Amino acid sequence: MASQLTNGRRRELHYWMRLTRTLDDRIIKLWQQGRGVGATFNQRGHEAISVGAGAALGPSDVVAPMHRDLGCYLLRGMTPERLLANQLGRATSVTRGRDGNLHGCGDLDLNIIGFISHLPHSLPVTVGAAMSFTYRNEPRVAMTFVGDGSSNTGLFHESLNLAAVHNAPFVLIVENNQYAYSTPLSQQMVIDDIAVRGRAHGVRAEIVDGNDLEAVYEVTYDAVERARSGGGPTMIECKTMRMLGHAIHDGAGYVPPDLLADWAKRDPIDRFEATLLAGGLATQEELDQVADRCRREVAAAVEYAEGSEWPDPATILDGVYAE
Amino acid sequence: MASQLTNGRRRELHYWMRLTRTLDDRIIKLWQQGRGVGATFNQRGHEAISVGAGAALGPSDVVAPMHRDLGCYLLRGMTPERLLANQLGRATSVTRGRDGNLHGCGDLDLNIIGFISHLPHSLPVTVGAAMSFTYRNEPRVAMTFVGDGSSNTGLFHESLNLAAVHNAPFVLIVENNQYAYSTPLSQQMVIDDIAVRGRAHGVRAEIVDGNDLEAVYEVTYDAVERARSGGGPTMIECKTMRMLGHAIHDGAGYVPPDLLADWAKRDPIDRFEATLLAGGLATQEELDQVADRCRREVAAAVEYAEGSEWPDPATILDGVYAE
Amino acid sequence: MTSSDSQTVAPETPAVESKVMTYLEAISEGLCDEMRRDPDVLLMGNDIGGDFGGAFKVTTGFSEEFGDRRVMNMPMTELGFIGAASGMALFGLRPVVEVQFADFISTGFDSIVQYAATTHYRWQAPVPWVIRAPSDGGIRSGPFHSQNNEAWFVHTPGLKVVAPSTPVDAKGLLLTAIRDDNPVIFFESKPLYRSLRDVVPAGDCAVPLGRARIARPGRDISVITYGATVHQAVAAAVELAAEGIDVEVIDLRSLKPLDTDAVLASVTKTGRALVTHAANRLGGVGAEIAAVIVEEAFEWLDAPVARLGGLDIPVPSSPPLEDAYRPDAGKIAASIRRLVAF
Amino acid sequence: MTSSDSQTVAPETPAVESKVMTYLEAISEGLCDEMRRDPDVLLMGNDIGGDFGGAFKVTTGFSEEFGDRRVMNMPMTELGFIGAASGMALFGLRPVVEVQFADFISTGFDSIVQYAATTHYRWQAPVPWVIRAPSDGGIRSGPFHSQNNEAWFVHTPGLKVVAPSTPVDAKGLLLTAIRDDNPVIFFESKPLYRSLRDVVPAGDCAVPLGRARIARPGRDISVITYGATVHQAVAAAVELAAEGIDVEVIDLRSLKPLDTDAVLASVTKTGRALVTHAANRLGGVGAEIAAVIVEEAFEWLDAPVARLGGLDIPVPSSPPLEDAYRPDAGKIAASIRRLVAF
């Protein structure tokens, strides 16, 4: 199928991937320097999925990114400032210090649904969002992301089945990164492809190389547009590799070095940059400029977040209930 | 494959099916006469499954029947006396009046695991039982039953996946009776066969005519022996029809009469009796004798249960904890 | 309402008469009225649709009037469909979920206590759903069809919990619960479903959440309770009146928010308190109420605050056991006599 | 043990010395000892196996010693694997389940409160498992990694609930919990894991369930608490001693069964009581304790029974908010001063 991406859009998506990587690297450094608060999740390796799939949505579509989807938050309009302030527990953050790291980074004005730790609760919620669009005859689509680990949960199955029975305009991205925390796929399941779990509910399921931005974008775009036009839900299994530990404190010594080395060659950003260069869509200088821009934006965000005030304990009871 | 059943065994299984039907009919009458306590589940249509699958187990194997498996309780040695006393809340019952109808009718001496209402909790428990056999290198198999409704639950999927990952000596019988209470399959799922849900976890899955006693027996027997010899779990989807309401109070007006009329022609007991007669394995007179024997046994059980005393409220706190 | 409004806007609900109805019919009417009034209200649950209308027939005829789009039979997946209700609620709908028995609410537990309850505090998104939970026993239905598990939810921040004891409140509190922008768990009392009748106002008779009701005024002792136990308490009060004991019965109606002002007003008046409910006494809502009383009204107390609740056992099936398990008018009267004699 | 036994049977655990260890190491040692002693004990949970040894490293090295057969990494399916643990337990094994954080125990809720908790009462089959639940906060981990949800389980018949506050009890209560024939939920205190050290006896130092401990004797007021808050209470007591207030601190250790005798013995001695814990105060275990005190020791009370607990909000992430949420020594001291001045 012909790619849906214009060259301008390709360069944009490159920027989002680079910004994701830059922000993630910066966060890691902050935590190593003892400037972090609580835990933080690593993103490396997931950039093509979070950006590629997220970009396939239209502005009125809804997305519930998970803890490896920094790129999706960014491209949907949640600024590095707000995200970092959340990581640092500041009053200026998305959750005003109520929730931490990427948790709870929802904003209905941006059509982003926040997640909770208990996995994968964004999944039924997003199916419900999709059902609300059907209910109101709105041409909108809802999408969420889960990991391989989440595909074992009962909630995964209940939600996909519900989406199928209601023919919901729903897209599920499965980020199969070979591990759930320290637990390899072989200790989680005996099947080769998680995609069969979609089919067990009559949900169309695709498999795609999760380190190939354009491939992720295209298969997701088709799924989104199919959903929008009444074609029902799709699940997309993106095969990738979590390149760092589960979270900041995890050295991931349990991952065989060879496996990592193998996947390092398929780094989604390197790969996409090579494509851009080879296709003449960008020069090395332009790519460097993007990197510079990202560094500046991230530096500004760090300054903003660290300069932001802490929440006032006097406000602690505010907002438990909607009034 | 050649049938595993001897003729003597065939006649035994016929007796268990007939006893199940007779007891079930008697229970319905008791309730209609206002002599029941609480609710009671109807069994009609499920006899070939509960008896055929249950009979495929060896004595040291473990089974967790559900609320349509009266036949399985009976053939595993739980007497009509004890079962009826449970339905009537008497002190002499399996649960001493603590749990009602078929709920909680577990007895480890009979290798029967009792069930709870929350469906399908016998499923993970039975997988755990199977895992304990592996742990101890015991050549035992654990089996349980669930309905089509339960196949939608998360627990169904979590349990089957666990059985697969641990290659547990486990057999799951799915009693697909077209309805979960009033809800037809079409409102529960879009797939044609529940069997695909086993395959989604790498569990071997078979489909069988649930109104054909020998077919159910044979496919289950093979699954049990495969599990016993290290071949891992099997799921067996038995297609059948719930011929009465969900429970005693349910007239099942929501079931199309044609559907029932269709399935009535395939009544599992009538069918098996026809086979026995046709094959010269029994005469009509012998079948009538079996029916008589069942009526006498059930009558004795009613007398026993209704004559049993109520539990003494002074004992109400006994047995909450194992000492 | 401004005067110009009152000239131009027709009442949304036709002016029907108040009539006598059961507790169950009142719930049914409340649901129906609210669905007629607000197209964003929809129903989800097991077996609620079609001709069937739910295990207790609360939604009989609803499919016909509102269609399957608004009366959605769900696969047996409480965790998933309560999660989906949260998603619908985030996007402006007002799902009313029926769990078939309150006992099965535990199957959807995470979707309630972890997701829905925390969302507004975390990122300011409202989750306006109601879960209707047919609770309580006395009908020989055993450990899994008789539970009163409201304490789990009262302890959980971010939820509201309601437990009406009369047909009027059943309708009135349901209307309010549906209009509330927060997740509300609405515990219905199975033993009252068909046994209790009263005149229920037609149309909008919303009752605010968080305001207790004096079910019977009295001067000697306060009995604080909710749900079906209210009627046991009133029966005990009637019995004790003959003995010269004047019992005040407080019907909490809403358990979260809890109307501690009403409780304290009563106890500071009577000086004695019995807290009673059908749920397990140990760690039950009654413990919170007793603790509040001793913290806030210590100097007014003439006797210990007593509690009477279910025993710390699964609810047994057999009639003599279930009767021994539950508080009733006789046990309440006995507790009151002890307290008054203190 | 008979004398002939003592001649022929070698001690099962090598006679190692008592040594100083952290709360976490004490749990680890208890687990390891019990696995060496009893081949029916096995471990299940997320990420507990291999080199990794669990999110908190409690089971580091266990896979190597006991093999994957006894240290089983589970797929992320708490509901299913706790159910499987019940099945193993029915057939004589003694699974010890680690939920990665106590917060995730709600995901396995039905398998705990509906299945395991009710089984023995219903058909007399014991379900001897332990769930280890790393609980509590103070480590800026937000609403889903800081929960103290013991109240849900204390209210549920058929469970036992334990919450050790010291390394000695952590080991001693864990041994007892594993040997108990009932489902036991073992709430470990994350903030104590590496911050608290003490001498822990080698070998079998089982501590009975259901017996509270006087963490600090005193005459003026009883502070009843458990888990990490015990240490905050003791710190408050030390501070107040300088002011001439002699505080008794009762460490409950076990929440179900609850040692009400010990609580009442203390309160009838001091005449004043503060109940405090990190969990949400509203409907928390402290409510039950306060209610028991006012019911059973009313005439000994010289002041209201006060409660200090977490606020009725999800546990916030940000340091100043989390500090405002939790009870600590300063807040405990302030409450005590108010009660003593009453």
Ligand SMILES: Cc1ncc(C[n+]2csc(CCOP(=O)(O)OP(=O)(O)O)c2C)c(N)n1
């Ligand atoms: C219900 C539940 N249990 C346990 C956890 C703890 N936990 C956090 S992330 C994680 C692994 C998730 O793996 P996967 O779904 O593959 O996502 P990934 O982190 O690999 O992207 C676990 C076990 C959780 N978040 N939720």
Ligand SMILES: Cc1ncc(C[n+]2csc(CCOP(=O)(O)OP(=O)(O)O)c2C)c(N)n1
């Ligand atoms: C978790 C849960 N939710 C709801 C119910 C109420 N309920 C009892 S039986 C039933 C239908 C079960 O259908 P199925 O699994 O197909 O078994 P069948 O009764 O048809 O044999 C329902 C919804 C339940 N038992 N458990």
Ligand SMILES: [Mg+2]
């Ligand atoms: Mg993963």
Ligand SMILES: [Mg+2]
């Ligand atoms: Mg069925």
